[in-house]
Amino acid sequence: MSAGFMSELQRLKGLLPPEMQSWVFVEAAASADPALISIEEIGRDEVEIQVDLDQWDQLALDHRNLLFWHEVGRVQNDAVPRDGWEMAALAIGLGGAIGELWVQDGLLLMMAMGLSGFAGYRLYLKNNSEKRLQDAIAADERAISLATRFGYSLPNAYKSLGGALKERVEQTRKKRKRSFYEDRLEALRKSAEKARAEMAQQQGSRQSVTSENVYG
Numbered sequence: 001m002s003a004g005f006m007s008e009l010q011r012l013k014g015l016l017p018p019e020m021q022s023w024v025f026v027e028a029a030a031s032a033d034p035a036l037i038s039i040e041e042i043g044r045d046e047v048e049i050q051v052d053l054d055q056w057d058q059l060a061l062d063h064r065n066l067l068f069w070h071e072v073g074r075v076q077n078d079a080v081p082r083d084g085w086e087m088a089a090l091a092i093g094l095g096g097a098i099g100e101l102w103v104q105d106g107l108l109l110m111m112a113m114g115l116s117g118f119a120g121y122r123l124y125l126k127n128n129s130e131k132r133l134q135d136a137i138a139a140d141e142r143a144i145s146l147a148t149r150f151g152y153s154l155p156n157a158y159k160s161l162g163g164a165l166k167e168r169v170e171q172t173r174k175k176r177k178r179s180f181y182e183d184r185l186e187a188l189r190k191s192a193e194k195a196r197a198e199m200a201q202q203q204g205s206r207q208s209v210t211s212e213n214v215y216g
Contacts, residue, residue, distance in 0.1 A: 005053045012051070012068055015150065024075060028053050036168075039071055039080050047075050063164035065150075066143050066157070073142025079135040133180065137187045144191075154199065158192040 005028065012026045025048045029038070034052040042048045049071050056064060074080060140161060147157035165185045172178040 005057075008053065008056070009051070012049075012064075015065060015068055016072060017146070017149070020072070020075070023047065024049065024072070026051065037067055037071055039074060041080050047080055049075075059164070059167070062156075062160035063167060066147060066161040067164050069143035069146040069150075070136075070139050070161070072146060073139035074135065076142055077135065077138050079139065129176075129180075133183055136180070136184055140184060140188055141191065154195060158188065158195070162188055162192070 009026050009028065013021065016024055016026070023046050025042070025046065027048055027050055029035070029050040029052045034050065036055045037049065037051050040048050040050060049068070051068075059067070143161055144154070144157045147160065148154055152160070162185060165181050165188065168181045169178055169185065172181060
C-alpha cells in the first residue's frame with residue numbers, strides 16, 4: 001500500500017469522534033470488487049469501516065469526509081449489518097419446527113416457530129428497501145451533525161454531502177441503486193430547506209442554507 005493511501009487511512013481515523021476511536025477501525029477494502037465504502041462488524045463490540053482506496057482517491061476531500069461521516073452515522077444509529085445470524089436462526093427454527101411436528105411436543109414447536117418468525121422478520125427488515133432508505137437518510141443527518149462538530153459550517157456540510165450524493169448518482173449505472181442516491185439527495189434538499197428556514201428565523205436573515213447548495 002502506498003504512503004498516500006496509508007496517510008489517508010490515518011486521516012480518516014482522525015475523523016472518528018474520540019468516543020468511537022477505540023472500537024471503530026478504518027481499513028482498506030480487501031475484496032475483489034469492493035464497494036466504495038462499507039461497514040463490517042468484526043467482533044462483538046468492534047466495527048470496521050472499509051474503503052476502496054482506488055475509487056476513494058478520485059473524490060474531492062469534502063465529499064470523502066461527508067461520505068465517511070455517513071458511515072460513522074450508521075454505526076452511531078446501530079444500522080451496521082450483522083454476521084448473518086438471522087439466516088442461521090431461521091434454518092434452526094424451521095428445522096426445529098419440523099422435528100417437533102414429528103415428536104408432537106407443542107411447547108417446543110411454539111418456541112421453534114417463534115425463533116423462525118423473529119429471524120424471518122429481521123431478514124425482512126434487513127432487505128426492505130424502504131427501511132434501508134430511512135436508515136440511510138438518518139445516517140445522512142448524523143453526517144451533517146458530525147461535520148459541524150468537526151468545524152464545518154452548516155451550509156458547507158449540506159453542500160459537501162449534497163455534492164457527494166450527486167456524484168454518486170452520476171457514477172451509478174444500476175437504476176435501483178441510482179434511485180437510492182436520488183431519494184437521499186431529495187431528502188437532504190428538504191432537510192436543508194428546513195435548516196435554512198430555522199436559521200433564518202433565529203438570525204433574522206436568509207443567508208444560510210439554500211436548496212441550491214445541496215447540489216454543489
